[in-house]
Amino acid sequence: MAKLLTRRKFLIAGALVGGGIAIGYGLRDEKPANTALKATTGQGEFALNAYVKIDKEGQITIAIPQAEMGQGIFTALAMLVAEELEVSLDQITAEPAPIDPVYANVVALMDSLPFSDAHHKGEATIGAWGMKNVGEMLGLQATGGSTSVRNSWLPMQQAGATAREMLIAGAASKWGVSAKECEAKSGTIRHAASGKSAPYADIVEFAAKQPLPSDIPLKDKGIRRVIGTSQKRLDIPGKVDGSALFGVDIDLPEMAYSAVKLSPVFGGTVASWDPEAVKSMPGFIKAVKFETGVAVIADSFWRAKKAVEALPVEFDDGEHRALSTQMIFDAYEKGLNSSDGRSYAESGDVLAEIGSNSNVVSARYKAPFLAHACMEPMNCTARVDDNSVEIWAPNQSPTLAAWFAEKVADVPAENVKVNSTFLGGGFGRRIEIDYVVMAVTIAKELPGRPVKLVWTRENDIQHDMYRPAAMADFKATLNNGGTINGWHTRLASPSVARSFTERLLPWAGADMPDNTTAEGAADIAYQFPHMLVEHVPTQIPVPVGFWRSVGHSYNGFFTESFMDEMATAAKQDPIDFRLSHLGNHPDYSNVLKKLKQVSGWQKPLGENRGRGVALHESFGSIVGQVVEITMLDDQTIKIDKVYCVVDCGEVVNPDTVVAQMESAIIFGLTAALFGEITLKDGRVEQSNFPDYEMMQLAQCPDIEVHLAASGRPLGGIGEPGTPPIAPALTNAIFNVTKTRIRELPISKSGFSV
Numbered sequence: 192m193a194k195l196l197t198r199r200k201f202l203i204a205g206a207l208v209g210g211g212i213a214i215g216y217g218l219r220d221e222k223p224a225n226t227a228l229k230a231t232t233g234q235g236e237f238a239l240n241a242y243v244k245i246d247k248e249g250q251i252t253i254a255i256p257q258a259e260m261g262q263g264i265f266t267a268l269a270m271l272v273a274e275e276l277e278v279s280l281d282q283i284t285a286e287p288a289p290i291d292p293v294y295a296n297v298v299a300l301m302d303s304l305p306f307s308d309a310h311h312k313g314e315a316t317i318g319a320w321g322m323k324n325v326g327e328m329l330g331l332q333a334t335g336g337s338t339s340v341r342n343s344w345l346p347m348q349q350a351g352a353t354a355r356e357m358l359i360a361g362a363a364s365k366w367g368v369s370a371k372e373c374e375a376k377s378g379t380i381r382h383a384a385s386g387k388s389a390p391y392a393d394i395v396e397f398a399a400k401q402p403l404p405s406d407i408p409l410k411d412k413g414i415r416r417v418i419g420t421s422q423k424r425l426d427i428p429g430k431v432d433g434s435a436l437f438g439v440d441i442d443l444p445e446m447a448y449s450a451v452k453l454s455p456v457f458g459g460t461v462a463s464w465d466p467e468a469v470k471s472m473p474g475f476i477k478a479v480k481f482e483t484g485v486a487v488i489a490d491s492f493w494r495a496k497k498a499v500e501a502l503p504v505e506f507d508d509g510e511h512r513a514l515s516t517q518m519i520f521d522a523y524e525k526g527l528n529s530s531d532g533r534s535y536a537e538s539g540d541v542l543a544e545i546g547s548n549s550n551v552v553s554a555r556y557k558a559p560f561l562a563h564a565c566m567e568p569m570n571c572t573a574r575v576d577d578n579s580v581e582i583w584a585p586n587q588s589p590t591l592a593a594w595f596a597e598k599v600a601d602v603p604a605e606n607v608k609v610n611s612t613f614l615g616g617g618f619g620r621r622i623e624i625d626y627v628v629m630a631v632t633i634a635k636e637l638p639g640r641p642v643k644l645v646w647t648r649e650n651d652i653q654h655d656m657y658r659p660a661a662m663a664d665f666k667a668t669l670n671n672g673g674t675i676n677g678w679h680t681r682l683a684s685p686s687v688a689r690s691f692t693e694r695l696l697p698w699a700g701a702d703m704p705d706n707t708t709a710e711g712a713a714d715i716a717y718q719f720p721h722m723l724v725e726h727v728p729t730q731i732p733v734p735v736g737f738w739r740s741v742g743h744s745y746n747g748f749f750t751e752s753f754m755d756e757m758a759t760a761a762k763q764d765p766i767d768f769r770l771s772h773l774g775n776h777p778d779y780s781n782v783l784k785k786l787k788q789v790s791g792w793q794k795p796l797g798e799n800r801g802r803g804v805a806l807h808e809s810f811g812s813i814v815g816q817v818v819e820i821t822m823l824d825d826q827t828i829k830i831d832k833v834y835c836v837v838d839c840g841e842v843v844n845p846d847t848v849v850a851q852m853e854s855a856i857i858f859g860l861t862a863a864l865f866g867e868i869t870l871k872d873g874r875v876e877q878s879n880f881p882d883y884e885m886m887q888l889a890q891c892p893d894i895e896v897h898l899a900a901s902g903r904p905l906g907g908i909g910e911p912g913t914p915p916i917a918p919a920l921t922n923a924i925f926n927v928t929k930t931r932i933r934e935l936p937i938s939k940s941g942f943s944v
Contacts, residue, residue, distance in 0.1 A: 224403070227291035228254050237399035239357050241293045242350035243272060249378070249392035251276070252284045253347075256294035256332050257339040258587050258621070259285075259426055260614035261854070262909045263847035264339045266424045268347050270843055271340075274410060274417040275351030277375040278391075285425050287611040290589050292330025298342035299333055300326035302810075303688065304706065313811070313904045333588040335622050335737055337810035337907020340843060344905060352407040354398075358391055361398030365389075412841075421846035426613065438570045438585035438612045443641040446572070447476055449633045450495040450645065453484035453654050454506045456873035457514065457732045461485060462507040469498045478502060479636045486633045492645050511732045514873040516660070520557065522729050523662040523683035532681060532725035533704060535713035539721030544677035548668045552760050554753055556665070557934040558745035560868035561658035561738060562883060567615020568651050571630035574641040579606035580631060583641075585614040587622035591695070595624045599631040618858075619737030623656050623694070652883055653875040656691075656736030657868055659684045661745045663712070665753040673761040674771055677721040680712050682746070686728050690735045702728060707737075711746030711809060711914060716779045717754070717772040733870070739858055740910040743809040747914030748863075748921075748935060751805040755922045756931065765804050765922065766792060778901040779806065779813055782836050785899045786815040790834040799823075800831075803922025805915035811906030812839035816856070818892075818919040822927050826941050830860065830892040830920070838899045839906040848908050849896040855912025856894055861886040863917035864944055867936050890944050 223229075228238040231254075236246040244252040253272050259265045265285035273280050288294045301319045304310060310319035355375045362380035363370035366387055373382050381388040391398075412419075429435030454460060464485055466478035474494030479486040485504050489495035526532075545551055571584040573596070580600035586592045589609045597607045614621055630644040646654075661684035670676040686705040693700035705728070706713075713724040738744060758768035766787050773780045783806055786792075796802060799822045806815045817834040835852050842848055865884035869876045877883040921932040924942060932940045 224293055227289040227293065231289055237395050239354040239395075239398060240350050240403065241291070242288070242347060243276070243354040245354070245391055245395040245398075247392050247395065249282075249390055250284060251278060251282055251391070252286055254288035254294075255285050256288040256296070256343065258287075258334040258585075258611060258614055258617060260334070260585075260587070260617040260621075262339075262851060263424055263426070263844060264334070265426050266422060267340055267843045267847060268343050269425060270417050270422055271344060271347035272351035272354075274415055275348050276355050278378045280417065280422050280425070282378055283425070287589075288332070290332060290593055290609060292327070294332045295326050295330045296333045296338055296342050297323045297326030298338040299336045300329070300331070302336050302338060330590065331588065332590045333622060334617070335587055335619055337812075337909045337911065339909075341811065341905050341907060348409050349407070352409055353404055356404045356407055357398040357401045358394050360401040360404070361396075362389060362394045364401070365394065365397045418843055419841070419845070422844050424847070430613075436612050437567055437615050438572070438583065439567055439615070439645065441572045441583045441612070441643060443572065443574075446641045446643055447488050447490060447637060448492040448495045448643050448645070449479075449486045449488045449630075450492060450499045450647070451484050451486045451629065451650060452499045452502060452504060453650060454508075455653065456506070456508040456512055457734065458509045458511050459483065459506045459873075460509065462505045464502065464504040466502065469502045472498045472501065474498075477636055479633050481629070481632050486629075486644075488633065488637055488642055492643070496647065508873055512873045514732060515871055516560075516869045519660060519731055519733070519870070520662060522731065523660075523727075526683045526727035526729050527662060527664050527681050529727065532727045534723065534725050535704075535706070535709035536722060536724040538719070539677075541677045541679045541721040541723040544668055544721040545666050545679055548677070551666050551668055552757060553664070553666045554756055554931075554933055556663045556749045556752060558661045558748060559866065559935060560660045560733065560870075561862055561866045562652050562655045562868055562877070563616070563618045563620035563738060564652065564883060564885070565614075565616030565618065565620055568648060569620075569626045569646040570644060571626050572641050572643040573627075573630040573634035575600050575631060575634045575638055577638070578602055579608075581608040581610070582627060582630065583610040583612060584627060584630070585612050585617075585621055586627070587614070587617050587619070591622070591624050592627045595628050596631050599628055600635060618739045619741070620656065623736060625656075625694070648880070649878045652868075652877050652879060655868075656694075656734045658738035658741075658744060659687060659735040663746075663749040665749070667753070667757055669757070669761055673763060675717070675719045675757055678719045678723075680724040680750070682709060682712060682724070682726045682749075683729050684708055684726070684742075684745075685731050685733070685735050687735050687737060687741060689728075691737070694734065707742040709742065709746070711743035711807065712750050714808070715750055716776045716808060717769070718774040719772070739855070740809055740913040743807065743910070743914040744859070744862070747805070747807045747809070748917040751807060751915060751918035752921060752931075752933065755803070755918070755925065769804075769806055778838055778903050779808070781901055782806065782813045782815045782838050782899055785897060786817055786834060786836040789836065789895070789897050790817040792817065799927065801923050801927030803919045803924070803926055805919040805922065807911070807915040809911045809914055811904060812837060812908060812911040813903075813906075814852070814911045814915050816915040816919040818916070818923045820920070820923045820927065825928075826943060828924065828937075828942055828944050830890070830944065832893045832895065833916070833919075835894065835896045835912065836899050837896065837908075837911070838901050838903060839908050839911070840900065840903050841905055842898060842900060845898060848898060851908045852896045852912040853894045855910065856916050857886055857891060859913040859916035860920065863920050863935055863937060864890075865936055865938070
């Protein structure tokens with residue numbers, strides 16, 4: 192078994208990241224790159240490098256370090272390998288990679304720089320270099336931040352190329368010819384001079400004995416056959432026929448089941464309980480108490496659920512028993528009205544510009560807490576033995592899952608095994624480790640037997656790590672030419688990075704810069720002579736976490752709504768007004784111009800119809816969207832169509848880009864129309880889909896996606912479609928009704944679908 196990240200490494204790397212220090216390679220293990228994958232090979236199967244296995248039957252298996260949660264990453268990364276390996280995608284099977292530092296997601300660490308850095312604009316910087324070193328040392332496998340393709344683009348292509356060259360060298364060795372005279376094509380090695388040829392299956396054993404080549408040139412774009420073409424997804428057949436394995440599908444011999452009852456108040460603990468009261472219930476095996484709740488283990492999930500619901504328990508609500516949504520927004524308002532704040536973008540002297548101008552446009556915006564509400568409820572199966580622990584879980588970071596399983600079970604790192612399944616939705620929720628810790632804690636009470644923990648939907652909605660609620664104040668001025676002269680943004684919200692860090696390493700949390708708080712507001716492409724973007728960090732007891740597009744999800748709404756307000760103040764067309772502020776950003780301008788064209792922006796719509804626009808860059812990709820709506824009456828909206836133009840740099844699988852834009856748009860519309868988590872008496876008021884609604888099929892608009900690659904650096908695709916959709920919708924509502932919506936969801940302003 193490959194050596195896992197040890198607690199010592201985790202703690203040291205955590206201290207380095209938490210303290211803002213980045214140093215190099217001292218704690219990394221030196222071993223062959225294919226060590227971890229080699230440990231997973233079966234009879235007649237050979238690991239040619241860390242990513243590619245081939246067996247004597249010709250089966251090619253690609254190890255994928257990232258979690259497949261519907262975003263098509265198994266297919267995209269396999270395509271990168273297939274291109275250089277000279278095989279078609281249908282010859283490849285993808286599987287989750289084992290846990291090993293060689294699969295570290297260093298781009299996610301580089302993107303998490305806790306201070307403003309030109310890396311976020313695509314430049315090579317010392318800060319990014321340092322975080323890359325920390326990422327390599329930490330060896331953290333993680334899926335998030337729309338980094339999967341960006342992180343694996345080069346390693347996966349190199350894996351395909353090195354495997355190809357090893358196969359060529361193996362064939363040349365077998366045939367006694369020069370490798371330079373051999374070529375790989377369609378899964379076969381050929382030697383034209385002798386007429387010899389052989390499929391990879393016949394050569395792989397010889398290839399495995401060859402040294403790992405280096406400095407192999409990769410294909411030029413002009414001769415690629417796989418990358419850039421729409422390919423059928425590798426994960427879809429199993430999801431259609433039911434053979435795909437999700438966490439909730441796990442079924443093991445002698446498996447028991449557990450359900451939980453958790454403190455309804457953030458920070459609450461168990462004060463007393465009476466397990467004797469449920470011991471006689473059908474299927475009961477054992478009751479377990481932990482700090483924040485109780486569990487029942489039974490012979491079926493239903494019996495565990497019924498027993499834990501009947502289990503008498505009293506909770507100590509603690510110091511947050513009076514917490515409410517209004518108290519949190521009051522704290523935000525106090526922060527915005529103070530002189531506190533951390534600057535994330537500054538040019539000119541905006542305070543002087545606004546202070547000396549009598550015609551200042553101002554607005555305040557609010558966004559609510561949001562839950563992740565993954566389709567597959569939170570779950571984890573764990574088996575704890577005397578000196579080992581094994582878990583089966585849909586997760587976004589097997590490294591974190593392994594470390595915390597090791598810690599809770601108190602076993603050696605080398606005796607931890609994590610089996611990663613497909614994810615029925617992730618959106619940042621499954622990078623958390625609370626459900627893994629809970630599952631292992633419960634399974635410890637039934638040693639030697641696997642115990643499957645499944646949360647109810649109520650557990651999920653009321654005990655999430657929520658998208659932060661946020662508030663923002665905007666002020667701006669116009670010059671005589673009708674363009675913005677001064678732009679001042681003040682934001683208030685908690686820090687996701689701090690909240691997440693404190694859950695992993697409570698001692699490492701600190702009030703540090705966190706770019707997730709200002710992303711989408713401080714890094715906008717619009718150019719103003721005077722600009723200041725500040726954030727006021729506000730500590731709250733509500734756990735907040737990564738959510739699809741994180742800070743962009745609310746800052747995109749704030750910024751693009753206010754940009755529309757400024758276009759109205761300047762009496763200009765919203766698209767033309769935006770174009771006039773894009774200066775030397777032709778890639779942004781190109782997206783907006785294409786959007787104007789494909790949406791028929793200047794074509795009049797019928798009575799009671801309107802359209803709105805938004806432009807936003809996140810995770811390296813530029814997305815523009817136009818929403819067309821019909822007002823069925825004064826307050827009822829029908830969303831007719833969404834036009835979307837995206838520039839994500841080079842495209843691996845165009846069909847997946849389109850699908851991810853469609854997915855992100857529906858995800859964002861759901862939040863804009865319905866999404867809101869509210870608090871009363873320290874408790875989340877929502878509990879299930881009747882009061883935390885999802886967008887229904889009949890409410891979905893027609894969506895038309897266009898790709899507009901400009902040659903910009905590679906961008907992400909899983910999240911960038913979400914931020915522009917809310918402001919495009921609310922700007923469309925204004926276009927028809929002349930009512931500005933400055934708070935989400937739109938029901939706050941009396942509108943519905």
